[in-house]
Each structure stands twice: as structure tokens, then as C-alpha cells.
Amino acid sequence: MTLNTRKLASLLVLLLVYSNQLTAQQGVVKIEQDSDITKLLEYKKDVKTVDLYKIQLDFGSRSEAELLKQNFQNTYAQWPAEMVYETPNYKVWVGNFSTRLEADIALLEIKKKFSKAMVFQPKKED
Template identity: 85%
Template sequence: MKLIFLKSPISLILLVVFSTHLSAQEGVVTIEQDNDITKLLEYKKDVKTVDLYKIQLDFGSRSEAESLKIKFQNTFAEWPAEMVYETPNYKVWVGNFSTRLEADIALLEIKKKFSKAMVFEPKKED
């Protein structure tokens, strides 16, 4: 019986002594990547392969759309604005939102200044 009690403290002490000398392995990972991969990823971002959402501010004549676009850019610099012609009107579109939720969050902010704004999903060009 005494032998069991002697073994437990000794094994505990040995465990503590040896565990202080243990350490995890350390290493450095280097990634070598061809420059063409980076170019390809940038190209892929530009290609319209994903569903995007935009916000349309309003539509009307060319002069109305230009002034609306300038007013928007002066108010909100964080989202890009573009003027698009669809017969017979010029439209001002804002942003390239990857999700509907992202577009709706931006719409809440934009509607404070541009009450006619609405979210839509533009037709894909084939």
C-alpha cells in the first residue's frame, strides 16, 4: 500500500520536470506564387461572373442625371456612381454590392438624402 503512495508523488514530480522541457515545433511557411496568378485574380474580379446588386438613385434627362451623380459623389464618396443610358432615360446607379443585405444596409444610409433610391439586380451582359 505504501508503495503506491510513493510512486504517485515521484511520477508526478517526474511528469512536472519533463513537461517544462517540452515545446511545440516552430516553423516558417513561405509561399511562392507566379505573378500571372495575381493578374488572373484581378481579371476575374472585373469579369461579371457574380451576381451584383446596385442602387438606382433616379432617372431623367442627361443634365438631371449628371447633377444627381455629382451631388451623390459629393455626399457619399465611399460608393462609386455611374450614369447609364437606357432608352429614353439616363439613370444613376451606385455601387457594386455582392449581397442583397450589403445593398440594403447602404440603401438605408442613401435614402436619407435620396428618397427615390432603390436596390435592384442589373441584367447580366452575355
């Protein structure tokens, strides 16, 4: 190979390498979503549909239940907790599980910190 042929070959290789980079495109994808969609999804989670299962952590006085609920929420933020009054006790209920299996799986995790927890199916409101 002559010197000119080597220079030409080197130049072609460089052009091929850089031309690939020059044609690459970069972009940013921005998804805009109406804020009502998030509200509807939260509402859907809270709506009492067909057979839902919950986990009861424990029951007691109002102050005990409030403390229990706060402790639960600090430990397990992924499940909603609510305090319910059923004469004469306040109870702390967790989650809206659509299947018993889903509730049992959550119960295994929750029982690590809340040993009195149990799965139940609340009475349907007519």
C-alpha cells in the same frame, strides 16, 4: 545602512532603469507595394462577376442625371456611381454590392438624402 551602501544601492537602481532604455530598439517599417496591385484591386471591384446588386438613385435627362451623380459623389464618396443610358432616360446607378444584404444596408444610408433610391439586380450581359 551606511552611506556607501546607500550610494551603491542608488547607483544600481539608476543603472537598472537606464540600462532598460538603452537596450530598447526603435525602427520604422516601410511597406513598398507595386502600383499594379492597386490597379488590379480597382479592376476587381469593377468586374461584373456573379449576382451583383446596385442601387438606382433616379432617372431623367442627361443633365439631371449628371447633376444627381455629382451630388451623390459629393455626399457618399465610398460608393462608385455611374450614369447609364436606357432609352429614353439616363439613370444613376451606385455600387457593386455582392449581396442583397450589403445593398440594403447601403440603401438605408443613401435614402436619407436620395429618397427615390432602390435596390435592383441588373440584367447580366451575355
